[in-house]
Amino acid sequence: MAGGLGVAVFPGVVAALLARRRPITMFIGARTAAQLLPARRFAGADVRAATDDGSAGYRGPVTDLLLRGGGYELFACGPTPMLQALVQRAPVLGISLGSIQIALExxxxxxxxxxxxxxxxxxxxxxxxxxxxxxxxxxxxxxxxxxxxxxxx
Ligand code: FES
CATH class of the missing domain: 2.10.240 (Dihydroorotate dehydrogenase B (pyrk subunit); domain 3)
Known part of the structure; x- marks a missing residue:
């Protein structure tokens, strides 16, 4: 999950996980469609976008796209308010904080x-x-x- 800040690392993360034959869902969020990295940068991943203004994908915070249940690893990077929303929402959806890796910026x-x-x-x-x-x-x-x-x- 990437919320703008720090998204640059994710094409490499996706490529590395694909090389290990891991299924990947990539959640990307930004204020507008113009600020999103193109989905082609995450080739091989199931890309789901969210924008604050609704100009691409879901209208609202990217953290709303989280999938219910655990059993997967989550890598996240973004502005602190986005990460705080993530760590508040994850346990409600059955995702343990121990399964979330945060890339600090x-x-x-x-x-x-x-x-x-x-x-x-x-x-x-x-x-x-x-x-x-x-x-x-x-x-x-x-x-x-x-x-x-x-x-x-
Ligand atoms: S950058 Fe970490 S202590 Fe200086």
């Missing part, structure tokens, strides 16, 4: 664990560093109530 100053510019709140207190513990982390390792949106606030 944080400012990174050093990439070495010294500047703390990439810190994100960890579940149970403290912080994780995107450059050291990520950039992909399981959704249940993060404290979503303390998460801020570094790029959109």
């Amino acid at each position: 944080t400012p990174m100053g050093c990439g070495l664990g010294t500047c703390l510019g990439c810190a994100v709140p960890g579940r149970g207190g403290g912080y994780l560093l995107s450059c050291q513990h990520g950039p992909c982390v399981r959704a249940d390792r993060l404290d979503w109530s303390r998460m801020t949106d570094a790029f959109h606030d």
